[in-house]
Amino acid sequence: MTLEDQLKQKTYYKMFINEHEDIHPILVLGEAFQEEATKDLPNLSSIRFAQGEVYFHHKDYEAAIFKWENITEELEPWAKKNTADAYYELGLLSTAEDIYTTISSDNATLNTEVALQLFSLYIERGKNDAAVATIKRTIASNPEYPNVTEIARAFFEGQQDWNNAVDLAVSEAMRSEDLNWINVLNTYVDKGVTKGHAPSYFTPALIRLFQLDKKIFEQLVSSLWKSYEHEESYFTWIREINQLLLQLDLEREDNWHELSSLHKNSYFNLIEGRYFIKMLQEFIPDMLTNWLRLADERNVVLSSAAVLSWNELFPTTISLSIVSEAEKLISITETDIDELEESLSLFDSIIDWAAAHDMGENNRFKWLVDQLVDFDRQHLLITGLTGSGKSTFINTVLGDDLQDSPTSSIVMFKDGKEEEITEITDREISRLDGFAEFQERMDRRRNALESIIEFRSPNGFLQENKLAFIDTPGLKGNHNDRYEVLKNLQVADAVLFVLDGNAPFRDKERGILVQIQELAPDIPVHFLLSKMDTIVGEQEAVRIYQETESLIHSILPDANVFAFSSQYERGQQLKDIKEFIRSIKTTRNLEDRRLAKLLYFIRTIIASLLQKRIDVENQLVESIRWNEEMYTKLNGAVNQLKDTEVQKTRAISKSYRTIRETIQQDIAKTVPAMLKECSALIKEDSNFSNIHLELNDVMNRRLQEYLEQTVMPKFYSSLQDWISYSKEEFDQAQEFLNEMGDGFNQMYGEEHLALVCDFKVLDDWLRDTDRMTSRFQLENVNILLRRTPSQFLLKSAGKLFGAISQNKAMLYNKYKAFVENEDYAETIDEVSKQFFQPFELFEKSLARDVTLFFKSSLRNLETAVEEAKLGIESNQDLLNKMNTNPEMFRDPLTLFGVRLRQFEWMTVAGKGIQTVY
Structure with missing residues (x-):
């Protein structure tokens, strides 16, 4: 075991044990310390360092710290590190951190061990940012240190810090060329945690991997391709990977099955009509070039046909050498591709696209194609x-x-x-x-x-x-x-x-x-x-x-x-x-002949859809013009209807007011005369003390009889005539609206606009007038019981002098003259007010009722105005889009043409270069 290993594992003390393994280390080190202390220039640091290790292993951390605090020379940095370890074990993390951060050494092993301890400490203290920074510095300075990258990987994965995990895998794969790290990266790609990285990020690693192992290179490219497929960065990936592949020495003999399949599927997805050609032109040529270079046996003809069909549409975008190779390959290579199935798939794509873009159902073409496949x-x-x-x-x-x-x-x-x-x-x-x-x-x-x-x-x-x-x-x-x-x-x-x-x-x-x-x-x-x-x-x-x-x-x-x-x-x-x-x-060759016919019909429908696009634009222009014309005319009709409503309201209301005023005039003329005739009821022998009460009652009875038997029947008859007149006015209005509606419906070409008025208003008026004229009850009118000066004096005189016979002649003449000469203006007002009171609400609602009569027609006209307005706006919006982006319709159909031409090339595979038509 090396010295560094002993220092790392705190087993430096074993150097002093040697043959004394059966004696406790503390005793051995104690004796060594005493022996060294007797020397003239004792070196006690190494023994103290060893004693500290023994105390540490026996969890006497304070004793260990005491020993390590007095270490000098080469063991001092390790002593500081061990001291910090002891504080770490005591739970004094802050103190441990302070000590770790003050250690300065040129020893890579020591520095790495300190960093790993700090890393663990930061994790325990919840300082994740510091932990990340520490482990990354450690890997950067000493990546070969045992387990350091695995520790980092486990930490990043545990924290779900996928960016750093991916960075670690990529950098270690490139540094170490260890394919295990590529496998780790592949698992990250499959998890979907690499999508946030720009595609160009992986390019250097892929270049290195291509040199190391082509099969694993293909696996990683495949994983990345699929991960980006539904992301916004997909087109960037397509550009990046194809530019990379152009730089690599690809050989078709290497059997790039997965890459060939990916190019095929992606190419067909890209040209199925969802994307603009301007965007596709940026990377399709490179993509087709690479596909031809790496196409496996199953896709050689298809990739060659794709190159040739694209080159026909966009000459010079693909290199001449690639085009020549495609021509050569397609002339000598037979294909087992189900051309009929592929052609039908193209036909279905065109039909679906046409339906999605309001280009019709195209049922005739569907039927014709169904007949072709009926073998x-x-x-x-x-x-x-x-x-x-x-x-x-x-x-x-x-x-x-x-x-x-x-x-x-x-x-x-x-x-x-x-x-x-x-x-x-x-x-x-x-x-x-x-x-x-x-x-x-x-x-x-x-x-x-x-x-x-x-x-x-x-x-x-x-x-x-x-x-x-x-x-x-x-x-x-x-x-x-x-x-x-x-x-x-x-x-x-x-x-x-x-x-x-x-x-x-x-x-x-x-x-x-x-x-x-x-x-x-x-x-x-x-x-x-x-x-x-x-x-x-x-x-x-x-x-x-x-x-x-x-x-x-x-x-x-x-x-x-x-x-x-x-x-x-x-x-x-x-x-x-x-x-x-x-x-x-x-x-002979019925299926081949039918296939050629199918391709003919596909070409025909593409041409017809291009024409339909022109027709749609013309229809939109015509629809906008027509809707603008209708909008103007309908607005005019709305104003005409409103004017008619105002005119009918005035006419009907005026007619009603004329009737009311006529009745009022009759009341004003008849009531005074009728009341004055009541003077004949006054006799010289009348009881003048209450004659005013008797006269007032008689007058009220005569008013009741007059209003109920004369005025009300006349008013009822007049109202019937008025309703008949109103019906004529409404009939005229309805006839006018019928003519208006017929005119508009001729322009619509169908019964689109119904301008029907609500004649129920007349039924309501009939019901209301029948109800209000069926009976009239006059509330007692105070005719002679008013507190006017003349009436007051007359009534007072009657009470005072009525009992004196010689005064009756005078009172008789006075009462008679009063009744005959009174103007009864207040009485007339009161009677008129009572008579017409039930009709006040009716009269006030006439304008509302006329509005209700026209309401449905006005609403339908206004709805038609709004429809015309929406028609203008929606069609103008679509027309603007078509004019602003003509490629919306042109590009998909052009790409369908590319696919068609591709199948036509495939029909001549293995037969020499020739065109179908």
């Missing part, structure tokens, strides 16, 4: 000029009068367990209710070619021959009209061109044939010579057949020609047709 039956497209006899042929073969009028849509006839007729358009797929509705679809003309009809029914001929007929509308002379019919040619495996035997293969048919060959040059075309029974003479029929066949073969040498007549015996005719169809069926 159990072949598709024979039957076409010809209108009137060529095409429908007769189909009816004869299928045994039903399915086509009793010209076809307007594309129809596919299939064998099925039961009759099922389906109409497919881009927007929807709908089930037709039987043959009658199918025939109705066939009779239509407008937008007929926008749909495809699939007609399934039990049919022995189609089942036996594993065949489906695709019937087209009759072709006409116009090139564009023919294109609309023939644009679905690619779904067919062969074409049967029906010719009229009476005028076969004219210039018009030849023009159609040229167009078919332009649209689908690889689809074989055969001919059916129809209506042969209408030709007079068998010799003439044979001549026409031979001449027609000769003309056809001069253009299409491989085409077959079949003579057909609906008058021939059906059984024999079907047998001949069966043989003919067997002769023209495609029997």
Whole structure:
């Protein structure tokens, strides 16, 4: 054991024991001390140091401290360290820390031991930052010290201090080149605790690891790749790792299976339409370059196709040497990749993207692709000029009068367990209710070619021959009209061109044939010579057949020609047709042909979606313009309706006030006269002491009778007329709103806006007027019992002089004159007030009621205004995004084109370099 080991383990004292192992160390050291003390120049430090160790081991820490405090020379630093250890054991941590921090030495072992003790002390005192700093300094100064890195690792992991743990693993892996540290780092990556580190942080370690062990290098790269995959730093990682790989000497023979798979999956994820090309261009070329350099056997063709397709779209972004290598590899390497599955996956990606970006359901394309992958039956497209006899042929073969009028849509006839007729358009797929509705679809003309009809029914001929007929509308002379019919040619495996035997293969048919060959040059075309029974003479029929066949073969040498007549015996005719169809069926490479057609349809849908993007932009512009126009007109309509509401409120309220004022005038005119007539009730022999009471009662009774029997009926009648007048006003308003609504609904193209008023208001008015005019009770009016001076004097005189007979004549004349000359203004006011009091609330609510009448219509108009406003804002926002970021639509479709071109390259793998189209 070395001296340093003895000092570390506090076993320095054993140097003094030697042969005295059976004697207690304290006794041995005591005797040694006494012996040394007798010398002229005693050196007692080493013995005291040893004694301190023995005391320490026996937990007599105070004695140990006493011994170590007097140590000098080379053992002094170790004595200080041991003294601090003793205070540490006594629990005097602060004192121990002070001593540890004052130790200064050039001895690396001592310094490391002191640091480790401080490290433990800091942990115990909860000073984690100090502990981290101490252990990091220790590793930096003496990383080879036994267990120091393991101690640090355990501490960092225990504290879940993953940044420092990762730093330790990376630095130790690079320093020591110990692959165990790479394994530790890999576990950290798998835990997900390295995501916070920049990808470039790991580059130096990866470079070193590549030199040490390529397989472990691949494992670590794979782990890091997966950890960054869903992080914001993913693109940074892709750039960093591919720039690193470009610097490394990669050999395909090293079998980089995992890296090859990672490049493949990441590349396809990146080009599936979620990212802009401008961003991808920064790292895709490097990524494809590296993928080709390290691609394993399963991915050599795929990576080569990816390089070539990307290079076609973005020339010069990939080095010429890599492009040349890709061309070489794809020309000599066969592939077992399921191209059909990959193509269908691409098609589904495009359809999903289109649906997510409001580009329609594209049901026609879905249906067409479904037919292409139905390898159990072949598709024979039957076409010809209108009137060529095409429908007769189909009816004869299928045994039903399915086509009793010209076809307007594309129809596919299939064998099925039961009759099922389906109409497919881009927007929807709908089930037709039987043959009658199918025939109705066939009779239509407008937008007929926008749909495809699939007609399934039990049919022995189609089942036996594993065949489906695709019937087209009759072709006409116009090139564009023919294109609309023939644009679905690619779904067919062969074409049967029906010719009229009476005028076969004219210039018009030849023009159609040229167009078919332009649209689908690889689809074989055969001919059916129809209506042969209408030709007079068998010799003439044979001549026409031979001449027609000769003309056809001069253009299409491989085409077959079949003579057909609906008058021939059906059984024999079907047998001949069966043989003919067997002769023209495609029997070789059907799946390869269908794959080429699938790629054609994928290219077609990409082109159509690009056009749809333009159409969407135009539709948005038109929608904004239309909504702006509607917004202006609807706002104008709102103002018109409000003006109408104000005008009707004024008219109806004015009419009501006129009635009330008329009644008030009648009351003001009639009541005074009626009350004055009561003077006839005053007689000379009347009891003038209470005559005023009797007169007041009589007057009230007459007022009650007048108001209830005369005024109220008249008022009721007037109110009925007023309600009738109000209804006319409301009817006019409703008629005006109906015209307004019809105008707007014509612009909407549907019954979108309902401007219906609430005529229940009139019912409420009728009910209220019936209730309020059914009975009237006048509260007793104080007519002659007022405390006016004249009344007061008259009543007082009646009481005072009424008993004296000679004074009655005078009182009679006075009372009579008073009753006849009184103006009764207060009485009139009081009577009017009582009469109209029940109607006050009614009158005040007229404006509110008229508002309620128009409320629903106004609300609907205002809702339409808000809809138009939202339509402007939302469409303008989308249009701005489209114009600001045209790549939102263009880039995904461009990338879909890259993927399509990639599959096209794969179809020629191992066959030499050539293009599909």
